[in-house]
Amino acid sequence: MTAGAPHQRRDEFERVALPHINALFNLALKLTRNRKDAEDLVQEAYLRAFRFFDSYEAGTQIKAWLYRILRNTFINRYRAAKARPEEVDFDKIEAVYEQMVEDNFLSERRAPTPESVVMDGVLDGEIQEAMADLPEEYRTVVVMDLVDELSYKEIATALTIPLGTVMSRLHRGRKLLQAALLEFARRKGIVKGPRSVAPDGDQPS
Amino acid sequence: MRPLYLDRPVDCRDFRKWVYHLQADELAEADREKLIDHSAQCEACARYLEAEDSFLRGLRGRLVAEAAPEGLETRVREALELEAPSAERREGSWIRTPAVSALAAAVLLAALLVPTLVGMPAGDAGSVGEPKILHVVKTVTVVDHNCDMTGASFAQQLACRNARHLNVLKLGDGSYWNVNLDHPSARDIVMEPSLRGSRITVEADFYPELQTVQLIRVREASSRL
Numbered sequence: 001m002t003a004g005a006p007h008q009r010r011d012e013f014e015r016v017a018l019p020h021i022n023a024l025f026n027l028a029l030k031l032t033r034n035r036k037d038a039e040d041l042v043q044e045a046y047l048r049a050f051r052f053f054d055s056y057e058a059g060t061q062i063k064a065w066l067y068r069i070l071r072n073t074f075i076n077r078y079r080a081a082k083a084r085p086e087e088v089d090f091d092k093i094e095a096v097y098e099q100m101v102e103d104n105f106l107s108e109r110r111a112p113t114p115e116s117v118v119m120d121g122v123l124d125g126e127i128q129e130a131m132a133d134l135p136e137e138y139r140t141v142v143v144m145d146l147v148d149e150l151s152y153k154e155i156a157t158a159l160t161i162p163l164g165t166v167m168s169r170l171h172r173g174r175k176l177l178q179a180a181l182l183e184f185a186r187r188k189g190i191v192k193g194p195r196s197v198a199p200d201g202d203q204p205s
Numbered sequence: 206m207r208p209l210y211l212d213r214p215v216d217c218r219d220f221r222k223w224v225y226h227l228q229a230d231e232l233a234e235a236d237r238e239k240l241i242d243h244s245a246q247c248e249a250c251a252r253y254l255e256a257e258d259s260f261l262r263g264l265r266g267r268l269v270a271e272a273a274p275e276g277l278e279t280r281v282r283e284a285l286e287l288e289a290p291s292a293e294r295r296e297g298s299w300i301r302t303p304a305v306s307a308l309a310a311a312v313l314l315a316a317l318l319v320p321t322l323v324g325m326p327a328g329d330a331g332s333v334g335e336p337k338i339l340h341v342v343k344t345v346t347v348v349d350h351n352c353d354m355t356g357a358s359f360a361q362q363l364a365c366r367n368a369r370h371l372n373v374l375k376l377g378d379g380s381y382w383n384v385n386l387d388h389p390s391a392r393d394i395v396m397e398p399s400l401r402g403s404r405i406t407v408e409a410d411f412y413p414e415l416q417t418v419q420l421i422r423v424r425e426a427s428s429r430l
Contacts, residue, residue, distance in 0.1 A: 010285055010286070013285070014282065014285065018278060018281065018282070021273045021277065021278050021281065022270060022271075022272045022273050023270065024273075025271065025272070025273035025274075025277065026270040026271050026272075026273075029271055035274070039273075039274065039277055039280070042273070042277060042281065043277075043280060043281050043284055046281045046284070046285065047284055047285065047288055048354065048355075049355075050285055050288060051288070052351075052354070052355040055352070055355050055357060055361075056355075065355075065356060068355075068356045069354065069355060069356070071379065072353075072354050072356075072379065073354075075378070075379050075380045075381075076354075076380070076381065098221070101253070101256055105252075105256040105259075106249065106252045106253060106256060113255070113256065113259035114256055114257075114259045114260040114263060115259040115260065115262050115263035115266075116259075118260070118263065119260070119262075119263025119264065119266065119267060120263070124267070127267050127268065131268070137378060137379075143268075145229065146264055146265060146268050147268050147269070147270050148270070151231070152226075152229070152231045159379070160356055160379075163208070167226055167231075170225060170226075170229075171222070171225050171226075174225055177264070178260055178264075
């Protein structure tokens with residue numbers, strides 16, 4: 001990006017960057033879990049991107065560049081005081097998830113499907129809650145994959161992480177998300193489950 | 206060219222490990238064929254794939270993107286308009302330059318350290334008014350804070366000669382630690398452009414409220430990234 005007169009620079013920035021405001025807001029909302037914080041985060045990310053617009057290479061994917069700045073801004077602004085990353089016992093949750101899938105959807109030849117039972121049985125708020133409970137590094141990748149439908153390469157570029165890390169985070173993120181949805185369904189009595197698969201370790205009633 | 210991950214015939218465990226990437230069509234053709242061949246011969250995995258496809262359809266149907274609220278774009282445009290006339294000046298400003306927080310934190314930390322060093326062992330803090338301290342040993346990467354925030358490569362960071370850009374320590378989760386200057390190695394770590402991209406292992410006292418480390422020991426962890 002070459003420098004021009006200030007108003008030309010701003011016009012060019014707005015032309016290429018603002019069309020992605022919905023995608024940025026959506027990711028910001030998933031990260032902050034709060035609409036006001038999400039709006040503030042989007043504004044801050046845009047201002048930061050504008051300040052460094054000269055370092056953006058024209059022709060490369062600006063959405064990935066904006067995502068990267070938004071996520072870095074989020075990490076610095078909202079996680080500054082957090083000393084440790086969020087931790088979940090993934091192996092335990094995965095084992096229970098596999099068992100529940102087996103018991104509910106694979107054991108009988110004409111078993112119901114997760115789409116018809118789980119996804120039709122949970123509320124929008126429960127899906128948002130399950131998404132919000134994912135550790136941030138998994139949540140970001142899941143949003144980019146399932147909502148934005150970015151390729152793994154685009155996600156890797158946006159987050160400046162290796163492709164293998166994208167794959168690992170996506171595997172874990174989706175598994176944790178689906179496990180949480182199964183748990184909501186189990187609590188409603190619409191699927192069978194030996195015990196909770198909630199990441200917070202909730203036990204069956 | 207996509208990398209190959211499966212160098213042998215797959216079993217059910219492999220299938221379940223790789224099924225999401227099969228669904229995303231992100232595997233090399235040879236790997237994809239191995240998984241498809243397995244599901245053709247294994248009814249359990251074929252049904253597992255159907256269940257996961259069903260889950261995915263449901264997720265995609267319910268996880269729709271929320272549009273930005275009305276007015277946000279106008280708010281951003283107004284903020285950019287305020288920013289634009291002085292953007293160049295502000296970019297170089299000590300106050301608005303993010304990495305300057307390293308120095309600011311160092312000054313603040315020096316004040317906080319006085320009671321700590323005089324009367325309290327590190328890691329034993331916690332009462333009101335005293336800084337919380339964690340003892341950490343961590344392998345981190347030295348980065349130019351300003352450049353790294355925008356996703357600049359290490360090569361670009363090494364080439365950056367903006368004297369106002371300071372180095373910080375980057376963790377694996379993407380967050381940054383500032384470095385208190387009160388250590389013989391700290392000044393080089395913070396000021397030296399040629400260290401950008403270096404992996405170092407630090408033993409330090411970590412001040413979470415300041416996101417700052419007081420170095421105890423430093424050693425090189427590996428060659429440059």
